[in-house]
Amino acid sequence: MLPKYDPNDNETGVKLLEDLTTNAYQIQQQVLDEILTGNVQTEYLNGYLNGQSNKELFKRKVPVVRYEDIKSYIERICNGESSEIISAQPITELLTSSGTSGGQPKMMPSTAEDLDRKDFFYNLLVPVINKYVDGLDQGKGMYLMFIKPEISTPSGLMARPVLTSFYKSSNFRNRPFNRYNIYTSPDETILCSDNKQSMFSQLLCGLLQRDDVLRVGAIFASAFLRAIKFLEENWRELCSNIRTGHVSDWITDPSCRNAVSFILSKPNSELADLIEGECSAKSWEGIIKKLWPKTKYIEVIVTGSMAQYIPTLEFYSGGAPLVSTMYASSECFFGINFNPLCEPSDVSYTLIPNMAYFEFLPVEKNLGEVTQDVLCNEVSDHQYISQEDEKEIFDTVDLVDVKLGHYYELVVTTFTGLYRYRVGDILKVTGFYNNAPQFRFVLRRNVVLSIDTDKTNEEDLLNAVTQAKLLIERLGFLLTEYTSYADTSSVPGHYVLFWELKKKGDDDLPELDPNLMEQCCSTLEESLDAVYRRCRRKDKSIGPLEIRVVKHGTFDALMDFCVSRGSSVNQYKTPRCIKSEEAIKILESKVVGRFSSQKTPSWEPFRMKI
Template structure:
């Protein structure tokens, strides 16, 4: 399933991709056959297939599942039971997903072979880039890569985010020389557990090697913009380091400090003066191209929730293309972008048929309307409203090569690592085909309403957090009559904004607001959100303090009037719990009478079993 080829041979790489996509159906059948043959005697599959590896029986008997269905099996492995519960191959670690279950991150099984699959995936990206961009082997990539917290489960297995797993693996650290993947950041800076030190040092290395940088980026757009914010905050100190040839004293991680010192090596006043001139200018428009003049493109994921950062990236980029090369998840690496220089709004991913076995839950009717109803026009009065509406749309399960152009689907995967007919939760639209392999546009995550970085807050999460916070107001005679939310990315890092309409019991008068109490409400909301949000706030510093904006009486009536004027039905109108329309946000902002921010960093600790 993992064909071998020389990663430096672009022609061989492209031929391999052409073979995989041309023979997509045959490859998919081989993948399913191998998965079933290897794992048919696991406890999980045996309960449905009774020892038979027949593919038809698999489709008839093995159910489509959510995380809650498989969570008990994974927890048993985390607590010390053998991998054979779900996988014939030894489970070597658990990958923590950015999605959550009961406030804790989901854990996905992984094997040693899975690291080889990821390495294959990363290597196969470069032949596509080299087809569109010349000379990438003549310089380096300033890719800003970071690790996140990890724990040891009772079984001794590590549980950590998928990228942390890969960067700490021998596959990454002992990677063979590939002239297309030479980074400005030393591994010691990437693996530094202090994200602030890591960010500073990787920027410093990128500045010192500016003349060699041909491409810049990070995995997510949000992380790259945090790097730009770091440059804005520290450019004077960075220039001082370059001028003196000495790394700042607050960089205390020994491995990181030593590796960066080797790259800094000697004072360079000319380079420091040049960077000071650019960073000290009045406007930072086009700063990427000015500081790293040989850069050909910015490589960041700008699809899904990351699309909100496109305008800011375009401001800083100086006209450089924004390139989204890959589509991946904690469960499985999935697909690549065969047209990497396309506009962000036109990005589509082709699923590689040898990565997993893919099936699709067909979502009927115009899904853009469905998703809008799900995300913005439901109330929490019926807690299961979203799931009920969604289930009505599911009509059929189809194979990879049988999806239809223009139709919407939810992705279902069967992996080599122990997931069988698992609903990933991603909604995709078919935009075309590369040979016989379909291409998909990522639409959104099912049920997610707020996301800034790797956080994914759904409507239930938001409702429960607001419910906890408004209890503080009840003894004071205040009532929360309506609320909605949006993600404010006008500053870096972005932050959640809640609009609250309040009144006193018995009348519509706006109560006099106590700053301390409202700030405490902000903190309670944050403390009530899930593990990933709290980690992003406290540990990663990738989300700013939550804000509550109190609006005057009648504001949500004005919002309803606007929505009705845009085509919503008066009879079916429900207050949107997440606002994406700029006009709607302006209506709310124009009626704000008080703004309050969380003063405390939310409680966070590594999750426990």
């Protein structure tokens, strides 16, 4: 299912994309046939199909599942049982998802062939971007890439994030030359486990090669902005390195230091003066084009929760377009944006039909239950519900049978051991490319807060608040209402919770003990999941959580605002996450105290609960 082609052969790449999208139905049938034929004797599938690889039987007998339904199979493999529980091919590693299960990252099975599939997918990006941007083969990309912590499970299999897996693979290290994978960052700087050393080294190499840079970016908008913030804080030291031709002594990783020293081969005071002149300006507006003047675009994911960073990116961009090229997850690489220079709000992804077998659960707007959320927030995180969640049974829809303008939840059957798995993403059909549908990412089911790769749902937030409020209840305080929002006005962004408190038997709020409230902030962070805590402690991609205490009656004012927008008083319930700027201003105007966590939460790379 993976045709071989030279990624430098643009004509062949274009033809391949045309074939894949034109023959989407046939390819999807071939994909399902290959998956079933190869895996029908696995314990999981055999339990439903009794050794038959019939597609109709598969649809009728194999259930649509969430992670909790298959978690025990994954845990058995972690503990050393055979991959054949779920996959005929040996599972070579487990990919940790940013979604959580019981406070821990989900683990998705992966095989050696899956790395080849990712290679194929990345190579398909080349003819798409070449259609819109000329001359990329004349320079390099300053693309900032980082690895994250990984652990060994009891079976010896490594569990790690999907990008860490790819960057550490021989597929990445031995990648063939093509215009899309020539970077200013040496592999040694990417693979440096110390994120600060890695960031400094990659930015230094990017500045040294500024005249070769034709595109800049990172996977997520949050990561790219974190790099800009790091540059703001460290440009003087970077200039000093360039001026002296000497890498800072605190860059101690031997491979990283040697790779950077090779590029920083001699002093360059002229370049240091130029960078210093740009970075010492009063405003950093347009700094990207000033430091890397040949930049044709900024490549970052700006869909979903990353859309909140668009205004900040545009401030720094100097007019360079923001490009979201692909849609992927730990479960599978899904689709490509065939119109990469479109506005961020218009980004749609064409699902590539040989990546997996795709099904879709029809989704309806739940107008009765969430009207107030929609009216308060413009877009509600609870605006859509699957028909299955309404306790009715509906058949899934195949890839080529989705309808324009309709909403669906994505379900995948992969080559790596996931069968009819609900990814949790809600998508809207926006069009078709040949016979392959195009989808706009709408939201991640149940996620209310996200800054980086963290995804906090309403239940996780409630559990954390429940733990924190115990501290104040012992002193006779009551938490009468709360809501939250992701504050990305600064880098790194952070969670903000608005709390309305009262003393038992009294509406007047006495003076709050700052130490107690800071403890509440820390308790909240300790109670959030492992991905959040990693982002806070290890990656430093999320700032300290903040509680803003508001006056008595503030949430009544919030309700009045929502009602004024058309919400029903009878159906109103306080949104647990606020996105409306007007609603946030109402809450902000009532703040009487601000408290932040004064310590980073504990974090372990992985805790097996088996």
